[in-house]
Amino acid sequence: MNLVDQIEAKEMKKEVTDIHIGDTVKVHMRIVEGEKERIQIIEGVVIKMRGGGARKTLTVRKVSFGIGVERIFPFHSPRVEKIEIVRRAKVRQAKLYYLRELRGKAARLKELKTPRPTTKTKKVKTRGKKAKAAKAAAKNA
Secondary structure (H helix, E strand, O other), X not given: OOHHHHHHHHHOOOOOOOOOOOOEEEEEEEEEEOOEEEEEEEEEEEEEEEOOHHHXXXXXXXXXXXXXXXXXXXXXXXXEEXXXXXXXXXXXXXXXXXXXXXXXXXXXXXXXXXXXXXXXXXXXXXXXXXXHHHHHHHHHO
C-alpha cells in the first residue's frame, strides 16, 4: 500500500451503503448557513458513479418543479450524513444519461424485485380434501 492509499484510507467512511446505478436514494446532506446547521434531504435516481476510494462520487438526478436537477455528491464526504436506498431498479447500463431526455412515465425504471429468502418455508395447502381435513383437525385440537 503506497502513501496515497494510506492517507485515503483514513478519510474514508467505515460503514457505507451498497448503492448501484439506477437506485432511487435519499441523500441526507449537512448544510451550513452562517452559524446554523441543518440537514437537507435530496431524493433522486443515481445516474452515474465515478472514481474509487476516497474520490468516489455519485450523481443524483431529480425533477424539481418540472426542471431536471443533477447534483454530484462525494461518497465519503463528512457533509453527507447518510444515504438511504428508497428503491432499486433493474438497469443494463453503467451511465443513465438517457433519462435526461425522457419525461413523465417514460423516465420510470423497472423496479428490481426483492431477493428471495434463503430459509425454506413450509407450504400449506389451502384447497382440496387434505386441506379441509387438516383445517378440521386443527380446529378440534
